[in-house]
Amino acid sequence: MHPAHSPTPTDLQRLVEEGMPGTLAALGALVRIPGIAWPAFDQSALQRSAESVAALAEATGAFDEVRILRAPIPGTAEQGQPAVLATRAARRGAPTVLLYAHHDVQPPGDDALWDSPPFEPTVRDGRLYGRGAADDKAGIMTHIAAVTALREAAGEDFPLGLALFVEGEEEYGSRSFxxxxxxxxxxxxxxxxxxxxSGNWDSDTPALTVSLRGNARFTLRVRTLAHASHSGMFGGAVPDAMMALVKTLSTLWHDDGSVAVEGMTARDADTPEYGEQTLRDEAGLLQGVDPAGRGEILGRIWNQPSITVTGIDFTSVAAASNTLAPEVTVVVSARVAPGQDAAAAYEAVRTHLMTHAPFGAQLEFSDVDLGNGFLVDTSGWAVAAVREAFAEGYGAEPVDIGVGGSIPFIADLVREFPDAQILVTGVEDPHSRAHSPNESLHLDTFRHAILSEAVFLASANARATGAAGPGRG
Known part of the structure; x- marks a missing residue:
């Protein structure tokens, strides 16, 4: 079928449904590739992953050119991980839409915590389990399937300009982005x-992410001794590094768990109703354990800062001995409220730690990674169009949400393309467990996301005017 550039939602829904078996097979094949950007893992898997994504882009028949590219990492002689860049020039004054996703994934962690192997896609109870099944290989396949449906419905000469950018190091900090x-x-x-x-309100209700927290992540080393000493002989008079670390870190939070760092700000904004029981269900909070923080629950997650210790180098339980440790190293991850500069937030945390370090303990800061938050301008035509597309694709009105996580590279997009309208979407739902064992994708949500994006692309395609327009039109 080749109508003149105006496929209907019914046309697109039929094509999406017909293509779902192939889409799911392609997603499963991607999940089987353990593409992890951390240097400790097999880096050849990322090349295989990029080649697979490039082949999928070629197979859509929609792009003029598909390439696998790398870029240098600032301040080093290294190249970043392979990214896929596919492009199609706009025709007849149509706009151009850039579709972003990433093909790298988080490390799986302890395989014993998975109910099925992390890189063996497994369907259970309407969900596809596997590392990257939701974050973000489903994002890749949403783009691929939506573009395929548009090309089949609108014909090979549809006017919409397209760029598909699938990077290979988002989980490792997008260092060459x-x-x-x-x-x-x-x-x-x-x-x-x-x-x-990003994600959705729940598995049935689509969401447009309109705010993201920033991040300030760093490594902290605490030193108190020139060498290890016997804890029985000197304990009580000599502060070891772990004692100093625990006392220092404890000052970062008030007794209720809210951040106690002077200079870290919060954003004042209304949030939808969201009860404690929902939080317990979605986060896995144990009975008897109280939520942390103060104020509305979603306000704590979306609009207030948070601080988490995400890693520690110290003696393992199995190797524990009666020893005063001379040094301890931790990774601290701070989430920064939308609207606050990440560098200012990091400096506030750094100053706080230096001020509160006991016993004159020596603190060293390294591996600082900063990313600013993001607030979406919702006034453009694209936001209205994507909301309509969500309602069509999901059969439910969309919700504007904030997200407690960070996508730091969006600040780079805003800087490089200040006039572009940015839409942050996704296929995850609150039970996807991205970054955790048993990550999964709700398959009906996946179908709805593909149809929604196809409807949005068709609406953008219909904006062709026949004369040169913005972008590459």
Missing amino acids: ANFLAENRDALAADVIVVAD
């Missing part, structure tokens, strides 16, 4: 940027 944008700016220039790396 800014350079990649700069080196490929013309190919990536777009009127609308769709970032498929």
